[in-house]
Amino acid sequence: MESTYFSNRSENINNQTTGQNEIKQVLVVDDDTTIRLLARETLEEAGFIVTEAADGAQGFAVFESVKPQVVLLDVMLPGMDGFTVCKKIRNHPDGSNIAILMMTGLEGINSIQHAYEAGATDFITKPINWQILGYRTNYMYRANQAFTDLRKSEAQIRSLALYDNLTGLPNRILFRDHLEQAIRQATRQNNNVAVMFIDLDQFKDINDSLGHNAGDKLLREVGQRLLSVTRSSDTVSRLGGDEFTLVLQNTPSLDIICSLAQKIMDTFSEPFVLESKEIFVTASIGVAVYPGDAEKADDLLKHADMAMSFAKEQGKNNYKLFSPDMQIKADTRLSMQNEIRLAMERNEFFLHYQPKFNTMSGELTGMEALIRWNHPEKGVIFPNTFISIAENTGLIVPLGEWVMLEACRQNMAWQALGYEPIQIAVNFSAIQFKRSNLLATIQRVLKNTGMAPYFLQIELTESSLMEQSETIETLRRKEQPIRLAAPSSQKAEEGGSIINTLDILQKMGVSIALDDFGTGYSSLSYLRYFPIDVIKIDRSFVWAINALHGSEIISAIIEMSKKLHLQVTAEGVETEYQKTYLINRGCNELQGFLTGKPASAKDCLKYFTKQQKTVVNE
Numbered sequence: 001m002e003s004t005y006f007s008n009r010s011e012n013i014n015n016q017t018t019g020q021n022e023i024k025q026v027l028v029v030d031d032d033t034t035i036r037l038l039a040r041e042t043l044e045e046a047g048f049i050v051t052e053a054a055d056g057a058q059g060f061a062v063f064e065s066v067k068p069q070v071v072l073l074d075v076m077l078p079g080m081d082g083f084t085v086c087k088k089i090r091n092h093p094d095g096s097n098i099a100i101l102m103m104t105g106l107e108g109i110n111s112i113q114h115a116y117e118a119g120a121t122d123f124i125t126k127p128i129n130w131q132i133l134g135y136r137t138n139y140m141y142r143a144n145q146a147f148t149d150l151r152k153s154e155a156q157i158r159s160l161a162l163y164d165n166l167t168g169l170p171n172r173i174l175f176r177d178h179l180e181q182a183i184r185q186a187t188r189q190n191n192n193v194a195v196m197f198i199d200l201d202q203f204k205d206i207n208d209s210l211g212h213n214a215g216d217k218l219l220r221e222v223g224q225r226l227l228s229v230t231r232s233s234d235t236v237s238r239l240g241g242d243e244f245t246l247v248l249q250n251t252p253s254l255d256i257i258c259s260l261a262q263k264i265m266d267t268f269s270e271p272f273v274l275e276s277k278e279i280f281v282t283a284s285i286g287v288a289v290y291p292g293d294a295e296k297a298d299d300l301l302k303h304a305d306m307a308m309s310f311a312k313e314q315g316k317n318n319y320k321l322f323s324p325d326m327q328i329k330a331d332t333r334l335s336m337q338n339e340i341r342l343a344m345e346r347n348e349f350f351l352h353y354q355p356k357f358n359t360m361s362g363e364l365t366g367m368e369a370l371i372r373w374n375h376p377e378k379g380v381i382f383p384n385t386f387i388s389i390a391e392n393t394g395l396i397v398p399l400g401e402w403v404m405l406e407a408c409r410q411n412m413a414w415q416a417l418g419y420e421p422i423q424i425a426v427n428f429s430a431i432q433f434k435r436s437n438l439l440a441t442i443q444r445v446l447k448n449t450g451m452a453p454y455f456l457q458i459e460l461t462e463s464s465l466m467e468q469s470e471t472i473e474t475l476r477r478k479e480q481p482i483r484l485a486a487p488s489s490q491k492a493e494e495g496g497s498i499i500n501t502l503d504i505l506q507k508m509g510v511s512i513a514l515d516d517f518g519t520g521y522s523s524l525s526y527l528r529y530f531p532i533d534v535i536k537i538d539r540s541f542v543w544a545i546n547a548l549h550g551s552e553i554i555s556a557i558i559e560m561s562k563k564l565h566l567q568v569t570a571e572g573v574e575t576e577y578q579k580t581y582l583i584n585r586g587c588n589e590l591q592g593f594l595t596g597k598p599a600s601a602k603d604c605l606k607y608f609t610k611q612q613k614t615v616v617n618e
Contacts, residue, residue, distance in 0.1 A: 024141060025068035027051045029059030029085065030103065031078055038130055039072060046134030048141075056080025060088050067094050070141050073120075075104040075111065083118040090119035097151065099144035101137065103128065164238040166216055167223035175237035175245055179297045182235075182249045183290055189250075193290040194257050196246040197304035198226070198264065201282045201316040203242035206274070214274040218281065225267045229260070245301070254289070254321065261285050261319040282317035284308050293322045306330055313388070336389050339375075344399065348374050351406055352598035355607045356425075356569060356591045359583045364607050366423035366457065368591065369407035370598050371399075387429075396429045401441055403427075408449040408456065410601050419608040423511060425457040430464035433498045442505065453509035457534070458502075461515050465498065465530055503531040513569070517557070528564050535561045539572020539592070545581055558585050 026048040028039045033054075040050045051066050053059035056077040063071065071089065075082040082102060089095040102115040105126040115123045121140060124133070162174040170178065182193045200222065207215040219242065226236045226244060235247040251257050264285065271278035286308025294300040303322040310329075311320040320326075343349060353367040373381040390396040404426045411424040432438055446453055502512050513534035514527075527535070537557055545551050554570075561568045570582045573592030582590060596607060 024048045024070075025051065025066060026070040026072065026137060026141075027053065027059065027062055027066060027068040028072045029053045029056070029062075029077065029082070030072070030074040031055060031076075032074070035074075035103075035126075035128070038128075039133065042130050042134050043137060046138050048137065056082065056085045060085050063089055063095070063098075064092070068098070069144060070099045070101065070137055072101050072103060072137070075102055075115065083114055086115070086118040086120055097144065097148050099140040101140060167220050167238050169223050169244075170235060170237040172237070172239045175235065175239065175247065176297055176301075178235040178237075179247050179300065182247050183295075183297060183300075186249070186290060191250050192292070193300075194246075194248040194251045195288050195290075195300050195304040196248065196257075196261065196264075197286040197288075197301070197308040198244040198246070199284050199308050199312065200242035201284060201312070203281075206279060206281070210275050210277070210279075218272055218274055218279070221272055222268075222281070226264065229263050229267050245304070251289070257287055257289070258319070258321070261287060265317065265319070284312040284316050285319035286311055286322065287319060288322040303327070333389050333392075336386055337393050337395070340386060340390055340393075340395050340399070343373060343375070344395070344402070348376070349399070349402065350374060350600075351403065351410070352600060353407075353410070353604045354591060354598040355596040355604065356589045357595050359587055359590055364420075364422060365589060366425055367411070367604065368425040368459070369403055369410075369427075371403050391429050391431050394431065396431050400426075400428060400432045401445070404442070404456075405445050405449070408445055408451045411455060412449050412451050413601070414605075414608065417605075419605075421455055423455050423457050424451075425459050425513065427459045427515065428464075430460070430498060433464075433501055438501060439504060442510070453505075454511070457511040457513055458505065459513045459515040459536065460498075460502070462517055465514065465532075499531065506531045506533070527560070527566065532566065534567045534569055534589075536569045536571055536591075537587075542570050542572045542578055542582070542592070543574070545578055551581065554582070555585050558587055562586065 024047055026043050028036050028043070028050060029052075030036050030039070031054050036052050036054075040052065043050050048070070051062055051068060053062045057080050059071075059073065059077070060080070073082045073085060077085070082104075086100055086102065089098060089100065099121045100119065102118075102120040102123045103126060104111050104115065104123055112123055121144070122136075124136070162171060162177075163169065164171045179193070179195065185191070186193045200218075203215065203218070206218060219238070222242075222244065223236065223238060226246065230236055230246060230248075233249055235245075237245045237247075239245055246260075248257065248260070265283060268281055268283055271280050273279075286304045286306065288294060288300050288303035288307060290300055293303050303326075306326050307320040307322040310326055311318050314320070350372050352370045352372055354370060355364055356366045356368065357363065358365045371383050371387075373383075373386060375381050387396070390399050407424045407426050411422065415421050442456075445451075446456065506512050511534060512532045513536055514530065514532045515536045516538045517535050535557065537554065541554055541557070545554060558568050567588045568586075569589035569591060570578075570587050571591045573579055573582065573590045573594050575594065578592075579590060579594060596604075
């Protein structure tokens with residue numbers, strides 16, 4: 001048997017590569033030494049590196065070793081014939097895209113048909129026209145490369161169509177396909193399928209603070225952590241934004257599903273390192289299970305999404321299993337959302353005002369504006385029914401602007417009647433700070449109503465401010481007072497920081513009150529880092545004055561506030577004992593049913609005309 005050898009002639013090396021520096025290799029398999037020699041000379045002149053083999057078995061072995069782009073294969077070979085070699089190459093994992101030119105001296109259509117059936121790309125008859133062999137082989141090479149490139153492009157297009165470009169995870173299309181397959185399989189096998197809908201909490205804040213590159217890195221790492229806690233049979237997908245899904249097949253019990261949900265939250269408890277900073281990220285998870293919660297893929301995803309929304313509404317960083325009442329509540333919310341829009345158009349909202357009194361002088365110091373809804377069918381609706389829906393839909397922005405405008409107008413109307421000026425307090429949502437040009441809006445309202453900034457008080461809940469906890473923690477470590485304001489309102493709002501905006505408002509003269517203090521997750525030690533003027537003790541602490549340790553908590557809050565030079569307002573005061581206790585402990589203002597219930601602007605006139613000292617101190 002003749003030996004195989006390789007040619008590496010330096011004079012042809014420049015012609016033996018493509019424009020992309022890819023080596024053009026051809027394998028010639030023939031038992032005729034003369035044919036191999038002539039083929040070598042011809043093909044090397046055409047720019048190929050030529051490898052030879054003298055029989056079928058050797059030819060297949062060389063193919064596996066070299067993996068050429070083109071094979072010239074004689075039909076009549078000793079041992080393993082050319083047809084068999086051709087079939088073996090085609091069945092090889094690397095042989096599907098190889099160009100195979102079969103050389104045959106057999107006459108008749110049968111041998112040609114046999115060659116094509118074996119997988120030949122083309123055939124050439126002997127005697128060979130050596131003048132055109134080089135051109136023909138190059139043509140086959142280029143055509144084969146074009147086909148290979150097309151296959152690669154198709155694979156890339158498929159990847160782009162079915163996989164998320166950022167994380168490499170299946171996208172929404174492939175997720176849905178896998179979910180439908182899982183449902184079909186579960187139907188046949190009488191199993192269940194669970195879908196988890198995972199949404200990161202405060203992802204937008206991370207993007208705004210650290211930039212989109214950090215946000216992208218976070219999403220990639222989230223995908224990897226999800227893969228690390230799931231089985232190979234499960235499908236982890238990214239639907240878009242900060243939304244991920246899991247398809248869990250053959251889940252025998254809800255306990256196992258809940259255990260995985262908890263495991264996911266636990267894996268997020270480890271910080272993510274972004275821009276050399278340790279960032280803690282939480283997630284809200286919703287779960288829906290086939291067939292109990294839904295039988296169709298779209299409905300299953302919708303219900304998992306719905307459960308996730310309920311998890312987010314109930315404090316985030318937890319998981320919820322779908323239940324039918326969620327659908328009822330969701331339908332109610334949608335209906336309420338539409339009704340809120342109509343109510344704004346029909347002027348169905350109105351304000352009541354609740355007075356606040358100075359504990360030392362007994363004088364009226366301010367009013368808090370409280371929104372009400374005069375529903376044409378349901379009567380008066382209180383804000384706890386519709387404010388959360390307005391926040392989730394963004395309607396809180398125009399609604400909040402209307403409340404501020406109406407409250408400032410009313411305050412100026414009282415002044416126009418000759419009463420002593422007071423401060424009007426308006427409740428604000430964190431969404432108003434994030435989604436509206438708030439500084440410009442407040443300045444416009446003050447200008448249009450003619451009210452001085454120091455007669456406006458903004459009330460913001462503790463939880464809204466604590467969304468800035470990462471910034472606060474950084475400043476706490478540096479022991480620097482918080483003053484993050486930009487030189488202009490535009491720059492502050494572009495930065496998206498609630499704290500920056502509040503700092504500018506405070507410098508304008510607007511009073512900042514921290515509402516519902518004690519109900520969130522802040523610390524008294526954090527208060528010195530916030531640009532606030534007033535602490536409003538939540539009514540739950542006032543009501544607990546008689547309870548064990550209740551009075552000690554109130555005393556501690558008031559004492560700490562004094563040290564930080566903050567005013568203290570107690571809300572929810574309903575008994576004489578509560579009033580007396582708060583006054584004796586140094587509380588600055590009282591607000592509650594004992595001193596004055598929320599009332600219309602007209603009914604509130606009595607608080608202006610009455611001797612206020614008797615309201616508090618009588």
